[in-house]
Amino acid sequence: MAILGIDLGGTNVxxxxxxxxxxxxxxxxxxxxxGDAIDVVNDISNLIERFSDNKIKGIGIGVPSVVDVEKxxxxxxxxxxxxxxxxxxxxxxxxFKVPVYxxxxxxxxxxxxxxxxxxxxxxxxxxxxxxxGMGAGIIIHDRLYAGKNCGAGEFGTIPYKNKTYEYxxxxxxxxxxxxxxxxxxxQRAKQNDNEALQIFTKFGxxxxxxxxxxxxxxxxxxxxxxxxxxxxxxxxxxxxxxxxGDFAYPKSIDNLMIKVSEIENVAILGAAALYYNxxxx
Numbered sequence: 001m002a003i004l005g006i007d008l009g010g011t012n013v014x015x016x017x018x019x020x021x022x023x024x025x026x027x028x029x030x031x032x033x034x035g036d037a038i039d040v041v042n043d044i045s046n047l048i049e050r051f052s053d054n055k056i057k058g059i060g061i062g063v064p065s066v067v068d069v070e071k072x073x074x075x076x077x078x079x080x081x082x083x084x085x086x087x088x089x090x091x092x093x094x095x096f097k098v099p100v101y102x103x104x105x106x107x108x109x110x111x112x113x114x115x116x117x118x119x120x121x122x123x124x125x126x127x128x129x130x131x132x133g134m135g136a137g138i139i140i141h142d143r144l145y146a147g148k149n150c151g152a153g154e155f156g157t158i159p160y161k162n163k164t165y166e167y168x169x170x171x172x173x174x175x176x177x178x179x180x181x182x183x184x185x186x187q188r189a190k191q192n193d194n195e196a197l198q199i200f201t202k203f204g205x206x207x208x209x210x211x212x213x214x215x216x217x218x219x220x221x222x223x224x225x226x227x228x229x230x231x232x233x234x235x236x237x238x239x240x241x242x243x244x245g246d247f248a249y250p251k252s253i254d255n256l257m258i259k260v261s262e263i264e265n266v267a268i269l270g271a272a273a274l275y276y277n278x279x280x281x
Contacts, residue, residue: 002054005272006044006061007105010079013040015047016268017054021116023265025051037082041091048096058099059092060274062108062267067150072102101274104150105129105267110137111144111277112270113224117263122221126153126214127261130207131227134166138218144277155214160206165213168206171229174199186232197235204236208243215244215252222257226266233260 005023007014008031017025027050032039048059065077072089092100103111110127113119119127125139134156138145146152156166167173171182178185178199188196211223225233240258247253263269 002051002056003272003275004048004051004056004059005268005270006048006059007108007267007271008044008061008063008077008080009267010064013044013047014265014268015044015051016265016272017051018269018272019054023269026265026268027051031080033080035082037080037084037086040080040083041086041088045092045095048092056096056098058101058275058278059096060108060271061088061092061100061102062105062271062274063088063102064105067102067104069103069146069150072100074102099275099278101278103144103146103271103274104135105270106135106153107137107144107146107150108270108274109135109226109261109266110139110153110224110270111273112263112266113226113261114139114142114144115273115276116269117261117266118224118259119222122257124218124220124222126218126220126223128214128223128225129227130170130225130229132171134170134210136214138220140218143280144274155210155217158213160209165206165210169203169210170227173203173206182229182232186235189232189235200232200235201239203229204239205243207236208240211240211244211258212247215247215249215256219252221255222259224259224261226261230260 003018005016012028014028016023066075074086074088077083089100119125123142127137129135136153138153174182185196
């Protein structure tokens with residue numbers, strides 16, 4: 001069975017062919033940020049047509065924006081100014097005659113981990129992206145839960161301290177509070193720079209508070225971390241675990257697994273996994 005996974009990223013559209021649960025081919029095209037909505041849809045269609053020799057059963061698409069999941073309408077994509085309201089599912093299904101599923105990138109990350117990564121053995125999963133921002137996807141009883149308006153999992157927008165969890169639990173924290181980047185701090189910390197190590201300790205404490213919030217709300221079996229900041233896990237994990245140590249239900253924390261994603265091309269695989277998520281119905 002052949003499935004296409006499409007990642008509508010910040011710079012490129014990437015289309016991957018998944019056969020027998022393996023990614024076997026990837027094609028990409030720079031996003032035409034100055035084109036109108038249909039120009040960009042046509043670019044995506046042209047990429048899909050490169051796989052026309054394969055017997056495609058379905059298409060999954062991950063986008064960095066709000067989505068009407070049922071209708072497959074994409075709203076207000078920041079990196080494509082012309083995409084204010086695009087009925088992407090309808091347009092592509094009409095052209096290619098196969099089911100098309102559209103969701104936001106955080107949800108794709110979670111379902112990608114469920115079918116291709118460290119979430120395979122679990123029914124209740126949080127995929128938590130900590131990169132330039134903070135986003136989460138929720139799997140409950142083996143099914144992706146996006147909410148009525150695709151807004152489930154937006155823990156980062158919840159107020160925390162004097163700002164939000166996203167501010168303190170993503171790369172924003174390093175840039176806004178310390179005028180540096182996570183990558184620069186990571187390199188300094190590897191050289192045992194004390195200031196960098198202390199910053200990661202503070203970050204871990206903040207992330208631990210976010211994890212407690214997620215535990216109270218969802219109580220998952222496993223939280224899988226993704227995004228650029230997750231690569232520094234070893235530098236902040238001790239402070240993170242210390243922070244969650246005072247959780248009101250110790251047994252829940254004892255049972256909780258926290259892992260870092262190791263999937264390559266998780267955005268493409270996660271988009272393709274939207275198809276498998278529908279089959280699970």
